[in-house]
Amino acid sequence: MHFELPLTLKSANISISLKNLAQVLVKIWTVAWPLAFPGGVVVFKWWNHRPSYGFAARIRAWFDRIGDYFRPHYAIYRSRREEDSYWRTAERGRRTLQASNANIIPEEVPLVRYFAPKLPPLYRDVKEEDPEAREYHLSPRVYCKWHRMVFRGPLHPTLKEAPEQIRLYSSRDRREIYRISRLATDEEVFRKKAPWTTRYATMWKRWLDAKGPDMAIVFQ
Missing domain, CATH: 1.20.5 (Single alpha-helices involved in coiled-coils or other helix-helix interfaces)
Known part of the structure; x- marks a missing residue:
């Protein structure tokens, strides 16, 4: 049931x-x-690297010792030709790096002479250029524009008279004249679209007070 x-x-x-x-x-x-x-x-x-005890540990250590006995302790080349090729390549690399090697250990010293790269040149150091070392050329039109910006009145040099007056200024003065002339447009100066202001005259006066004396070279 x-x-x-x-x-x-x-x-x-x-x-x-x-x-x-x-x-x-x-x-x-x-x-x-x-x-x-x-x-x-x-x-x-953990299972693969767990510590072994007893008979299994002795068997594993025995096989490891046998493997160390038959395993070479240094690498060798398969042929003399491969070894010569290695040394030729190493010599070419040494000659290539010798041009930029800063290691000064003599060859007769029994030391391992490692490669020491040279320091890069000091191209990042910016040398201050003497403003009077090269003559600064100023165009007559720029000078006439600057003259109208700094000096008030109807008496201003013409394009023919400007080169003679430019010679009276040093290279530093000419650079400052060019800088001031860039602060206003040609329409504002020549066409008198903007009223005359003392701003540029004050700039020029401050420049003359702060620049110091100019060096003059006289040939006798």
């Missing part, structure tokens, strides 16, 4: 519940497997 269990796998409801549970477990594993994977890696590494 067989008794039927109150709950069997033939029940449709239980089958659906188990199927849903399996799907949920698969989804959880799909999402959470990266979290479990590092732990598995740690366990695997």
Whole structure:
């Protein structure tokens, strides 16, 4: 006589519940497997590198000693030709680096002479150029424009008279004249679209007070 269990796998409801549970477990594993994977890696590494004791440890140490006995302690070339090729390549590299080698140890000294690169040149150091070393050329039109900006009144040099007056100024003065002339446009100066102001005259006066004396070279 067989008794039927109150709950069997033939029940449709239980089958659906188990199927849903399996799907949920698969989804959880799909999402959470990266979290479990590092732990598995740690366990695997510990298992491979775990300390051995007893007979297994002695067998492993014995095989390691046999391997060290047959394993060469230095690398050799397969042929004399390969070794000569290596030394030729090394010599070419040494000659290439010799031009930039800062190692000053003599060859007769029994030391390993390592390559020491030379320091780069001091091209980053900016040398101050003497403003009077080269003559600064100023165009007559720029000079006439500057003269109208600095000096007030109707008396101003013409383009023909400007070269004679430019010779009376040093190279430093000519650079300052050019700088001041760039502060206003030609229309404002020549066409008098802007009223005259003491701003540029004050700039020129401050320049004369701050620049110091000019050096004059007289040939006799």
